[in-house]
Amino acid sequence: MPLFSHQHLRVLLKQHLVRVNTAPEIAQKVADNLVEASLKGHDSHGVTLLPRYIRAILAGDLNANAELKTVRDAGPILSFEGGHGFGQLLGEQAMTAGIERVRQFGVAIVGLANSHHLGRIGAWAEQVADAGLVSIHFANVAAPAAVLPFEGLRPRLGTNPFCVGIPLHNRPPVVLDFATSAIAGNKARVAWNEGRQIPEGCAVDANGQPTTDPGVLMTEPRGALLPFGGHKGAGLSLVCSLLGAALTGGETESHHIPPREGIINNMLSILFDPQRLGAGEHYQQELLAQVDWVRNDQQGRDVQIPGEPERRAYARRQQEGIHIDEVSWREFIALETLRA
Numbered sequence: 001m002p003l004f005s006h007q008h009l010r011v012l013l014k015q016h017l018v019r020v021n022t023a024p025e026i027a028q029k030v031a032d033n034l035v036e037a038s039l040k041g042h043d044s045h046g047v048t049l050l051p052r053y054i055r056a057i058l059a060g061d062l063n064a065n066a067e068l069k070t071v072r073d074a075g076p077i078l079s080f081e082g083g084h085g086f087g088q089l090l091g092e093q094a095m096t097a098g099i100e101r102v103r104q105f106g107v108a109i110v111g112l113a114n115s116h117h118l119g120r121i122g123a124w125a126e127q128v129a130d131a132g133l134v135s136i137h138f139a140n141v142a143a144p145a146a147v148l149p150f151e152g153l154r155p156r157l158g159t160n161p162f163c164v165g166i167p168l169h170n171r172p173p174v175v176l177d178f179a180t181s182a183i184a185g186n187k188a189r190v191a192w193n194e195g196r197q198i199p200e201g202c203a204v205d206a207n208g209q210p211t212t213d214p215g216v217l218m219t220e221p222r223g224a225l226l227p228f229g230g231h232k233g234a235g236l237s238l239v240c241s242l243l244g245a246a247l248t249g250g251e252t253e254s255h256h257i258p259p260r261e262g263i264i265n266n267m268l269s270i271l272f273d274p275q276r277l278g279a280g281e282h283y284q285q286e287l288l289a290q291v292d293w294v295r296n297d298q299q300g301r302d303v304q305i306p307g308e309p310e311r312r313a314y315a316r317r318q319q320e321g322i323h324i325d326e327v328s329w330r331e332f333i334a335l336e337t338l339r340a
Contacts, residue, residue, distance in 0.1 A: 001194075001323040009035050009322060013050050016335050020057050022064040026089055033088040037120045038322045041313030044186030045120040048193075048324060051331035052261060053117070061262025062086070062116045068093045071113075071249065076105035079248065082115035087265055090115045095124050098271045099131045106276040110269040111248035114142075117263035122177035122310070125165025128271055129173035135271045137163040140241040142251040142264040146217070147181045147225045150234035153208060155224040158253050159185045160240035167274075169284040174291065175307035180237035181225040188214040188225070193327035202226060243268045 004012075013031035018024055030053070038046030056062035066085025070078070078097055082090045094112045101108035118124070121137050128135035141158035149156050161184075163177040179185070182202040191198050192214040205211045206221035216223035227233030245252045250266025274283060295303045324332070 001325050002329050003321045003323050005321050006035050006039055006318060009038075009047050012332075013047060016050060016054060016332075017064070019335075020054055020064065022057070022086075026065065026086060029092070030086050030088040033119050033123060035322070036123065039314045039317045040120070040122075040310035041317070042120050042310070043190050043323075043325075044184050047322065048190065048328040048331075049117070049119075049186070051328065051335060052263070054335060056116065056260075056262040059261040061260050061264075066090075071111075076101050076107050077109045079111040079113075081113055081249065084114055084116050084262065084264065087115040087118035091118045091124050091267075092127065094267075095127045095135075095269065095271075098135075098269060099128060099133060102131075102133055102271050102273050107270070107272040110271065112267045112269070113245070113248045113250035115265050115267070118265040118267060120177065121161045121163040121267070122165070122175045122307075124269065125163050125175050125177065126173065128269075129165040129167040129175070132167050132273070132275075133271050134167070134274050135163075135165045135269055137161070137267055137269045138240040138243040139163075139265055139267040140244040140250065140252065141185075142245065142253075142255070142266060143257055144259055145253040146185055147227055147237060148204070148234075149238075150227060150231040152234075156253060157181075157227065157234065157237040158241060159225065160237045160244065162236055162240055166287065168287055168291065171288070171291075172307060172311060174305055175310070177306070178228070180227055180233045180240060182228045182233070183225065185217070185225065188217045190325065192218050193325040 010031050013034060014027045017027035017030060034047045034049060057064050063084045066083035068090050069081040071081050072079035080094050094110050098108040098110040121139055124137060125135050139161045141160060145155035145157055147155055147157040147159060159179040159181040161179050166174040183198060188198055197212040198214045200212055203211055203217060203223055203225050205216045205223040227237055241252045245266040248266050248268055291305055
């Protein structure tokens with residue numbers, strides 16, 4: 001597999017986006033976000049998405065220069081429409097607006113509908129945590145349903161991400177970020193590209209039989225992903241769609257959305273200032289004590305706190321570089337022939 005430095009990829013991705021009439025400042029923001037996701041070990045949400053983004057632009061599913069539109073402004077409650085613009089831009093802008101409202105009111109509820117792919121939702125939790133605030137995010141994927149409900153036979157849910165960010169004093173934040181499916185859909189794509197199997201218990205084929213072949217999720221007749229944790233993941237996926245899409249003005253999976261190049265997300269975010277709750281001045285000590293307690297006396301086992309795997313991958317890949325699988329690299333080469 002080709003191996004590249006993150007500096008090279010930031011330039012390369014920006015160049016490809018500018019060639020399809022993306023404003024340079026937006027192109028750089030998108031490129032940086034995708035590279036950061038790959039640096040943090042999430043290739044499924046990283047640089048290999050660029051060819052699909054560009055196909056989405058050419059297909060009219062992604063409005064490369066769309067701006068965030070305010071739909072409703074009610075003090076601590078903000079509602080935005082994304083117009084299928086880059087989630088890397090819209091997500092950051094929506095969180096910035098939410099942070100400003102928390103400074104005024106102590107809390108903000110932010111709805112974002114019809115954004116193109118928001119990427120790694122953990123990036124928005126990190127942005128909010130950097131401001132010293134807690135955030136909770138419910139997102140859905142407005143696409144053909146790809147996940148079975150618990151005990152179901154037909155896909156009815158999305159891979160709908162859930163994320164929480166909690167800042168810690170003088171330490172990196174706790175960032176819990178996961179798809180409510182057993183694995184993210186794009187992780188199956190990466191496995192398929194690399195010729196790898198996916199773990200057991202993640203998917204079924206078109207006949208409902210368990211499989212470790214990611215190809216059943218990529219080609220017709222398609223199988224389906226399973227929710228993580230049985231009824232728990234299925235329930236949380238449904239909640240992410242109800243809160244993230246139905247309440248924000250976005251599309252839920254019930255719309256029988258046809259396949260398309262674009263990846264449309266909707267998201268509800270709750271942000272608040274932990275200092276304004278009732279835990280008193282010493283709440284940070286309690287946070288740190290609990291995090292340390294989780295790891296205490298584990299007989300040398302590598303117990304990790306949410307967010308640590310990403311930081312470890314980041315340190316390693318900054319030095320070693322970022323791999324791009326052969327299938328994705330051929331797609332990158334093919335981009336040279338595309339024109340907006």
